[in-house]
Amino acid sequence: MRKLQVSVGLVFLLFAAFVAWQAWGLRYYTRLGPGPGFFPLWLAGLLGLVSLGLIADAFRQPAAALLPAGFVPEAGGVVRILSVVAAILAAVFLLQPLGFRITMLLLYLFILLVMGQRNPIAIALIALGGSFGAFQLFHVLDVRLPVGMFGL
Amino acid sequence: METLNFLLAGFVTVMEPQNLMFAVIGCVLGMLVGVLPGVGPAAGTAILIPLTMTLNPTGAIIMLAAIYYGAMYGGTITSILLNMPGEAASAVTCLDGYEMAKAGRAGPALAVSAIGSFIGGTVATLGLVALALPLSKVALMFGPPEIFALMVVGLSLVMGLAGKSLLLALISALVGLLLAQVGIDPVMGAPRFTFGQMELLDGLNIVAVVMGLFGIGDILLSVEEKMRPVMPSEAKSILPSRQDMKDSAGPIARGTVVGFFLGLIPGIGAIVPTYLSYSLERSVARDPSAFGKGAIQGVAGPETANNAYANAAFVPLFTLGIPGAATTAIIMGALIMNGLVPGPTMFVDRPEFIWAVIASFFVGNVILLILSLPFIPIWVSVLKIPYSIMVPIIIGLCVVGVYSINRSVFDILVMLAFGIVGYFFKKTEIPLAPLVLTFVLAPIMERALRQALEMSQGDFSILFTRPISGTMLVLSVVVLVVSTFRVMRVVKGSDGEI
Numbered sequence: 001m002r003k004l005q006v007s008v009g010l011v012f013l014l015f016a017a018f019v020a021w022q023a024w025g026l027r028y029y030t031r032l033g034p035g036p037g038f039f040p041l042w043l044a045g046l047l048g049l050v051s052l053g054l055i056a057d058a059f060r061q062p063a064a065a066l067l068p069a070g071f072v073p074e075a076g077g078v079v080r081i082l083s084v085v086a087a088i089l090a091a092v093f094l095l096q097p098l099g100f101r102i103t104m105l106l107l108y109l110f111i112l113l114v115m116g117q118r119n120p121i122a123i124a125l126i127a128l129g130g131s132f133g134a135f136q137l138f139h140v141l142d143v144r145l146p147v148g149m150f151g152l
Numbered sequence: 153m154e155t156l157n158f159l160l161a162g163f164v165t166v167m168e169p170q171n172l173m174f175a176v177i178g179c180v181l182g183m184l185v186g187v188l189p190g191v192g193p194a195a196g197t198a199i200l201i202p203l204t205m206t207l208n209p210t211g212a213i214i215m216l217a218a219i220y221y222g223a224m225y226g227g228t229i230t231s232i233l234l235n236m237p238g239e240a241a242s243a244v245t246c247l248d249g250y251e252m253a254k255a256g257r258a259g260p261a262l263a264v265s266a267i268g269s270f271i272g273g274t275v276a277t278l279g280l281v282a283l284a285l286p287l288s289k290v291a292l293m294f295g296p297p298e299i300f301a302l303m304v305v306g307l308s309l310v311m312g313l314a315g316k317s318l319l320l321a322l323i324s325a326l327v328g329l330l331l332a333q334v335g336i337d338p339v340m341g342a343p344r345f346t347f348g349q350m351e352l353l354d355g356l357n358i359v360a361v362v363m364g365l366f367g368i369g370d371i372l373l374s375v376e377e378k379m380r381p382v383m384p385s386e387a388k389s390i391l392p393s394r395q396d397m398k399d400s401a402g403p404i405a406r407g408t409v410v411g412f413f414l415g416l417i418p419g420i421g422a423i424v425p426t427y428l429s430y431s432l433e434r435s436v437a438r439d440p441s442a443f444g445k446g447a448i449q450g451v452a453g454p455e456t457a458n459n460a461y462a463n464a465a466f467v468p469l470f471t472l473g474i475p476g477a478a479t480t481a482i483i484m485g486a487l488i489m490n491g492l493v494p495g496p497t498m499f500v501d502r503p504e505f506i507w508a509v510i511a512s513f514f515v516g517n518v519i520l521l522i523l524s525l526p527f528i529p530i531w532v533s534v535l536k537i538p539y540s541i542m543v544p545i546i547i548g549l550c551v552v553g554v555y556s557i558n559r560s561v562f563d564i565l566v567m568l569a570f571g572i573v574g575y576f577f578k579k580t581e582i583p584l585a586p587l588v589l590t591f592v593l594a595p596i597m598e599r600a601l602r603q604a605l606e607m608s609q610g611d612f613s614i615l616f617t618r619p620i621s622g623t624m625l626v627l628s629v630v631v632l633v634v635s636t637f638r639v640m641r642v643v644k645g646s647d648g649e650i
Contacts, residue, residue, distance in 0.1 A: 022345060032605070084375060115543050
């Protein structure tokens with residue numbers, strides 16, 4: 001638990017340092033009052049202080065205290081998490097070139113298989129409904145979705 | 153009299169077939185989403201916001217509010233039938249609700265929850281009607297210094313969302329304040345933290361942020377574990393007996409009072425009224441030992457308090473522009489996206505809109521009662537849908553939903569990034585509610601402070617010399633100190649347990 005809390009504190013300390021560095025380049029004060037850099041600099045400073053407080057608090061806890069049960073996911077869980085993230089990321093890059101219908105079809109197919117669904121009828125219904133069906137629904141609602149290089 | 157006239161006009165708007173349909177659809181969708189294990193009202197509301205973006209503002213907010221209290225009831229269904237709360241506030245319902253379900257009395261448990269929710273929600277809405285105009289008239293006397301001080305009071309109440317760790321809540325609140333800095337500076341128009349990205353000039357899209365934090369974040373947490381099929385208890389008969397209604401009357405009345413008054417206070421969180429109601433019912437019960445073994449009072453009181461709280465939380469949002477909870481903060485974001493700024497000026501500038509929304513709460517509570525009871529067998533069958541099908545559908549809905557707002561793939565990227573942030577926040581027990589609250593309030597606060605300082609030519613004493621803002625700033629310090637001691641006492645006294 002101590003290592004976890006120190007790590008969390010360090011992450012936010014680094015984040016605070018980054019924000020402060022970026023805010024340094026903005027105007028701090030004008031003759032009429034605070035400039036664009038005023039708030040971010042003070043907030044970053046506060047975040048840095050609270051992060052240091054969190055790290056200091058970590059050393060009040062026993063060093064041998066265990067992580068909460070189930071904190072570290074099993075290998076299968078890690079694969080599923082990374083697969084979901086990769087699938088959404090792929091959708092971001094494929095949406096314009098391939099179009100909405102093909103991209104969403106591939107997204108649904110991939111995630112259904114990763115989640116362990118093996119019924120071909122269920123897979124086909126959900127993948128087609130979520131891609132081609134959704135495209136038609138949004139067309140009726142007058143929301144334009146991207147059409148890719150294959151005209152789909 | 154003035155209030156009554158406005159309210160009647162609001163009812164005329166709500167009873168238009170289109171708006172009635174939005175309320176019905178919102179209740180159904182809210183219950184559907186609330187029934188999904190692991191998806192609470194905040195996530196459900198966030199995921200369904202894009203659906204409302206194609207509607208006019210009145211219809212959009214009517215639907216969103218219906219989704220909110222529909223999702224609250226949906227969380228009750230999973231608590232009673234599955235022993236799986238949709239959110240922390242529903243956890244207390246599991247104690248007696250699931251025991252009732254195991255004894256074949258799921259129907260009366262669900263029915264009493266629905267009736268109690270209806271009564272609590274309706275009374276809270278009456279309270280909103282009574283308080284709306286007086287509170288908003290007071291708030292119209294506010295200038296930038298008072299608005300800034302009011303936001304500080306709202307932020308200090310965020311410490312009520314601290315839970316076990318004050319430091320983690322502070323970190324969450326500060327991160328939310330910093331994320332709100334992205335975009336164009338509200339006074340001088342200078343770009344901040346945009347890193348050359350045109351898409352960031354408008355700031356981070358609130359819908360993408362909350363869908364990521366609550367929707368994708370919850371999904372990532374859920375797929376960590378191997379999915380097991382859920383086996384809900386059967387709901388044999390639906391109707392409660394005369395004795396059940398007699399036993400529930402007192403808890404419903406007390407739950408209404410507890411939920412309503414706590415809902416007026418921003419930052420309390422839904423978990424407080426439900427647990428307080430449960431403790432109250434146990435302490436006044438003739439046989440406290442029956443609690444935890446299927447006592448109907450243990451379901452009626454907390455569920456009523458939960459819905460009364462949910463409706464009362466709109467009072468500070470509409471009258472003062474302060475969201476009382478994470479879900480109302482999300483709804484505030486949706487209001488802003490529809491070009492409406494919540495607060496007292498809405499009662500002056502857009503009375504036809506705000507009173508239509510308030511009237512829709514009455515109608516929505518009736519719709520919820522009518523829909524919830526007969527639909528119980530349907531909600532039970534929804535729970536039988538395998539998680540391997542549910543997860544892809546939710547992910548697909550999130551991707552399509554967030555893209556459809558601005559037709560921007562950048563928003564999908566923001567949603568994914570915040571999904572990862574939400575996942576890590578939940579793993580490390582950093583509360584998300586303070587982040588959402590401060591993210592929504594920060595732009596208003598910064599603009600108000602800088603306008604106040606322009607008024608005073610850079611002199612900070614304007615915040616303390618004006619009586620209303622000075623009083624509120626002192627009040628916020630008091631609230632902060634009291635909340636800090638309360639949290640420290642909870643942590644010291646419980647030895648790590650809540």
